[in-house]
Structures are given as structure tokens and as C-alpha cells.
Amino acid sequence: MSDIARLAGVSTATVSRALNDSPLVTAETRARVKELARSLNYTINVGAKNLRLRRNKTVAVVVPYDSASRQSVSDPFFLSMLGSLADALTEHGYDMLLSRVDARQLDAAAQFIDTGRAMGVILIGQWRHHDQLNQMAARNLPIVIWGALLPQQLYCTIGCDNIAGGALATEHLIACGRRQIAFLGDTKLPEVHLRLEGYQRALARNNIRFNKRLCVSAPFLAEGARNAIRELQQRNIEFDAVFACSDLLAMTVVSTLQKAGRRVPEDVAVVGYDDIEMASHAHPPLTTVRQPIEAGGRALVAALLEFLEGGRPQPKTLATELIVRQSTPPVLSDNHDFTGARLAQ
Amino acid sequence: MSDIARLAGVSTATVSRALNDSPLVTAETRARVKELARSLNYTINVGAKNLRLRRNKTVAVVVPYDSASRQSVSDPFFLSMLGSLADALTEHGYDMLLSRVDARQLDAAAQFIDTGRAMGVILIGQWRHHDQLNQMAARNLPIVIWGALLPQQLYCTIGCDNIAGGALATEHLIACGRRQIAFLGDTKLPEVHLRLEGYQRALARNNIRFNKRLCVSAPFLAEGARNAIRELQQRNIEFDAVFACSDLLAMTVVSTLQKAGRRVPEDVAVVGYDDIEMASHAHPPLTTVRQPIEAGGRALVAALLEFLEGGRPQPKTLATELIVRQSTPPVLSDNHDFTGARLAQ
């Protein structure tokens, strides 16, 4: 910068002002300085600027990392979310620092703020560490989380209505005439737990008894799905439908079933979750519960920015939507009352 | 930091040394300082440190963004690459700044280095801007690129052997007895262009005439595949196999064909490219050319680090591998000579 100043015959202060479009500088000087800067391929050093300004247009996006399963990175859902966040942040002139932390120590995310590397943190998924997150929130750190709304939660979450999502999927399967609906998902995760609750509520509404044996804990991984289905079959538990808590899981379920000679949707109807791009290209195309990723990313960024401006963003729950494709059979009747009656007890 | 210094009864220099595990400081003092820092929840300010050290453990990962198609973000291949890069960078203690730039102005990536935001840049995909990239390389900027090795290239690329990959896929289809092999991909992209060359070489080796009408330009997008297949059918161009330049494309091709009543692989054999996780869960599981993403990410990071240490990394070409699954029929014979003869002419 001092080079530019010398060449332009002004002080560094003026160069700084010119480059930042300060109105305190003559249009003429500004033009000269800017021209000089361009010709020298000079740009303001962001690090120094940030140090001086004591702020920093960067947010850290943290993806929890399960050291055992590595789930987080392979799931297209997370990755789409990243894309959506990158867009939203860029739109607001923020840089995005991407990082992964061990899911057992989510509070490591606070480091980004403590060290001044980022102004705030967006955490994708709350995992099982409600407590750690609450502690960070108690420190009043600017952090927002993609996840479920939990009781006694001090931090700000943005997420989909998982109860409604679970219910939506289950109601649809019931409407298709299925009664023995298996539930697949890692219920230790808050979001999945709520989907299970939605599942149970839907069953109750339709007077179907909840059968615990139909609930199989499966991590998001592909092998999880295969094992789960195998477990059901080995235990001779009959099922005519599966509600899987991610599309990846659902697609593996479908192919496992097909390999075992069961037809989808004729023998077993399958509903997934997320509506990743691949879902519509699956065979058969997957009926699934869509999570609005684009809106989610935007909402996360909006909430964080509100935080950074001194506000206190409220948790927000986005609506989910059932996308009906061919992995479930046609519903038995359009008349919902009639269907409900027919299926009741 | 000065707070810590005061409380510990030492100077800031000593605090700095203690926190950086300098051997110049007593173990006792170090312990005291560190303890104090922890209790105060203090961490060194990375921005200031970087400014002083005039270095900066951050690399920018830049994903070109086609303003028209938005291809880059939705393709799982790119996203897996991101995961792999995040891992490799973290391993080396680097932060990863993720950003997207308009594919028409790849040179915007240089900004990250000019402004000191990052020490180097990893660019995912060279697109059609060989020239811009060469200009950056001429400035001797630390930047490495995932892409194809092109003639007269000044910059360092890491990528797979696309000619071999294209040939691998095509040879396999020929070995399966197919002769009318459609090629789908956006040949304006260097990588795809080389795959086409591999395809042509394989045809030539087997004395099959290259039919230009079987080559359909399709962007990586899903609609691209549908349109391409429709185009072939409308023009009454017969084909008994498709080589698609991404798995996403291939999976859409499969489902489009199935909808049109053609069986895969019986009527049409299909080979994809990338071997994304989903490929093995597709129906039928996709035969595809695997790109070693994990190794690729690692190689990109290694090359960039070499650059940063003053070296001049050489371009590197990684091997591809054919993964045979069920979207192609069994090969006609294990005896390759025989097969070749049978297919010749």
C-alpha cells in the first residue's frame, strides 16, 4: 500500500480511503489511486484489514464427523446443504470456512470464534450433544445449528418439522393400505427421534398398534440398511412397508429387498427422507419427505447474521413436503375419511 | 494476551512463547501460562498471528460455478472431492476456505491469494479456460487444478487418465458384444473431450467405425441425459450401449431408457463415470469408471503444499479403474484375442 501511496504521491491514509470509496477523497485522486492499484495487481490485505477493524467477514461451517462411520460427508444431503450455505453466504459477502469436527466434541466449534478465525459458526446437525451446545449458547456465542427444536434449548436451531415429516410419511403408507410399517433410523439423533414420534402419532391416529419390533436402529450408512433388513427377516418379523430416515438408507433398502426377491412397491412400499437429487432417478423413483435445503441454508445464514448484528434469532421450523413417486403404491382412495375408516381397527 | 501476561506476572513475549511451546521458556512458566489461558478461555488470535508471520494456514478451494446450469454443486462427485480435500487439508493443519466462482472468470480465484486470504488455491475443474489458467500460472501463483493434462499447459493439474478411462469403458462395452455405442457428455470440457478420444481409440482398435451421430453433447445435468436419449430416438439412431460421462448422467439414462420400455443391460448396456457412492445402489447397479477421489484430494493437497514450500509440483495423472456391475451384460468371452477377432470388421 505504501508503494501505491508513493507512486500516487499521496499518503497511505488517502490510498486506504480511495480504495474503500470514502467520500472524503476527491473523485480524481480516487480514480488515480484505483487505476494504479489495478495496474500493480494490488488488493487490500484482508488479514490486516480485519485485524484493524476487529471484525472479519467469515463464518465457519462445521460438519460433525463421526469418527466411526464417517457418515457426515458421504450423505448427499449434507453436501447439498453446503452448496446452499455457500450460495447464501456469498450473497451476503461472507467467506465460508469449511471444517469438520469430531461429533463427540461439538464444542470444538467454539474455537473458531475464540480464535477470531470466524465471526460465527453454523453447525450442521446437533447429534447427541444438547448439553455441549447449551454451554456454548450460555457463552452467548454467535452460533446457529441445523437440527431439531428440543425442550430447554438455549441455542438457535433451524430445521424441518420432523414430527410432521415422520407423520406425513407414515400417513401416506397407511393410506396405501399398509399396516406393518418398519421404521429405520438412528433414533439417538434428535431429529430421527422426532420422526419416530411422528410415525407413532400417525399410527395412533389410525388405530394401529405400535410394534416396537418393527423399529430398527440403523445409522445413516448403507450397511446399516442392509443389516436392518436382514435383522427383520431373520427374526421373521413381517412388514409390508418401510419408512427410512434418509434417502440413502431407503435406496439401499430397496435394492436389498429386490435382491431378496421382494418387489417394491408391490410387496413392500418404501418412503425415504430428504429428497436428494438422486431420489427421483432411483428405480423405482423414491417417494420421500422433502427437506427444503435451499430455504434451510438461507434461513441458517439469516439467523447467524441477525446474531452478529446483536439480535437474538429465534429457532425456526420449516415445513416438509411429501413427494409421492413410485416406491409406494397408489393410495387406496382419495376419500380420506373413508380410507381412515376402512383402515381403522 | 496482555491480560494473561499481567496475571501471570510475565511479559506478553513470554506468554506467546509459552503458548507456542517454545523451548526457551521454563516448563513451570509454560504450565502456569497455559493453565491461565485455559481458565480464561483464551486462544491466540489467528488473524494477528498470521499478519505478523506473513503466512496463513488457509487454502481456498474454488468450485467453478456455471451460472446457467449450476452443475458444479449438485454433482456428488464434486462434493465427495470436497470431503476428501477437507480431510487432507485438516490433516496438514490447514483451514479450508470454500468458495464458488463464475466458471467464465476462473481467474477470480487469484483474488484469494492477492488479498492474502489464502496461501494457495485448489481449483476443481478447469472448464474451458485454459488461457486464464495459464495467465495465473505465469504469475507464478500457488494454484493447482483438478483436471486434464493439456498441451502447453503452464499450470499444475492433478487428474485421472481420461483417455484410458474412456477407452476402458468402451473396450468393456465392445467386449460385451456391443457395436453401436452412444457417447454422452459435454465435450467442450477438456476432461470429457479426452474421454471421447479414448472412446474413439477403443473403437479404432476394434475396427469399429466412429459414428459421429452417436455422440451427443449433454451437460452433466439430468435433463441433459433425457434430452440426449430423446434426440437419439427421434433421429432413429440405433444404439445398443451408452457410455455416459458421469454416473448422474448414466443413472438418468437408465431410467429414461426403462421408461421407454428398453431393458438395461439386455437391450442397452450402460457405463457411467466417477463411481459415486450411489452407483452401487442404482438399479441395476452401475458399471462405471472409478475416479480415485480420496487419492485425488490427497494429491491435490500434496501438490499445493509442495508449491507453498517453493517447489514446482509436476502434473500428476491418476489411474482409473473399471468397476463392472450389472448395467452391462457379461462379456462374451474371457479370451480377449478371440473376442477381438469376433468383433473385428
Added chain:
DNA sequence: CTGAAAGCGCTAACAA
């Protein structure tokens, strides 16, 4: 409108 000077939080000579 412009310049001089101070200082953001840190590290590394150099001196003690």
C-alpha cells in the same frame, strides 16, 4: 480534502 500518528494482537530479534 489530506497527512501524521497511533494501534489492532501478535512474534522475533536483540539485549539483559
Added chain:
DNA sequence: TTGTTAGCGCTTTCAG
């Protein structure tokens, strides 16, 4: 072993 001091590249009062 520790402290003093200077300065990384920038912005911004405060004077002129």
C-alpha cells in the same frame, strides 16, 4: 530464561 522493542498492513481519529 525473560523482557524490550519494533513492526506485520491496514484504518481512523485528530490536526492542518
